[in-house]
Amino acid sequence: EEARVRLAMMSLAGCSISFSDELQYLPPSRIAMMQQVLPPGSPPLKPLDLFDRKVPSVWQLHCKNDADQWDIVGLFNFGDRPAERVVDLEALGVPAGGEVAVFEFWEERFLGIHRDRVTLVLPPRSSRVLSIRRLAPHPQLIGTNMHLLQGYHELKKLAWDEDGLVLSGTYQRMPGLAGRAFFYLPDGYYPRFGFPLGPASARLTHVAGPVWMQEIEFDKSALDWSIPFQRSSK
DSSP states (O other): OHHHHHHHHHHHHTOOOOOOSOGGGOOHHHHHHHHTTOSOOOSOEEETTTTTSSSOOEEEEEEEOSSOEEEEEEEEEOSSSOEEEEEEGGGGTOOTTOEEEEEETTTTEEEEEEESEEEEEEOTTEEEEEEEEEOOSSOEEEEESSSTTSSTTTEEEEEEETTTTEEEEEEEOOTTOEEEEEEEOOTTEEEOOOSSOOHHHHTEEEEETTEEEEEEEOSSSEEEEEEEEEEOOO
16 A cells, blocks of 8 residues: 555656665566656646645646546545545446446456535545546447556547447557456447357456456557447347
8 A cells, every 4th residue: 555655646746766675686566556656747746635634645647638537536535544535426427327337456446426516535645546437328448557647648549439339449558568458338238249269359357347457468569459340229
């Protein structure tokens, strides 16, 4: 949790990234965490609780690139006891009653569809980083584990073809890295892949409920992908 807090603070604040560890001794899991905050650079940060507590602990960044736009909210508990953090969706510009899909980065966990607010209880001295995306009427990307901003750096293109029911896009990362992307499928949508499995379908896994995961390996810096879907006749 301490490593998560330090990495989240550096990355979300948009400051230069500094590692002071003996890198040669770090296990692969810690190297992977370092890669998750690189490259540096982020949209402007807005503390949503600036006047509510001594140290602001709800940080918002509105992410927008050529592919999509969404909000990243960093939640922090700097205390020694569990603490509740609340995200007011209206403060993010979500209309009253509007629905959003929420995905948490560190635990790679879908937190459900929310209206009005998102409430989490954080362990002592910990952080959680939420991707908050407005709910679409079709399958949509809701988060990745490739970078803390969940698409700001690695997601270059994203498009939904309503006629063909195909979601497609382009990721970009350093060759040799791997990652995961997570998708929310509204009720009645299913991936459309035949058998035998091919390279694309074999890397798509059902996680739970409406969430599916795509596993990615970068043998070159840019990776084009597409996922065909079908709709239930019900």
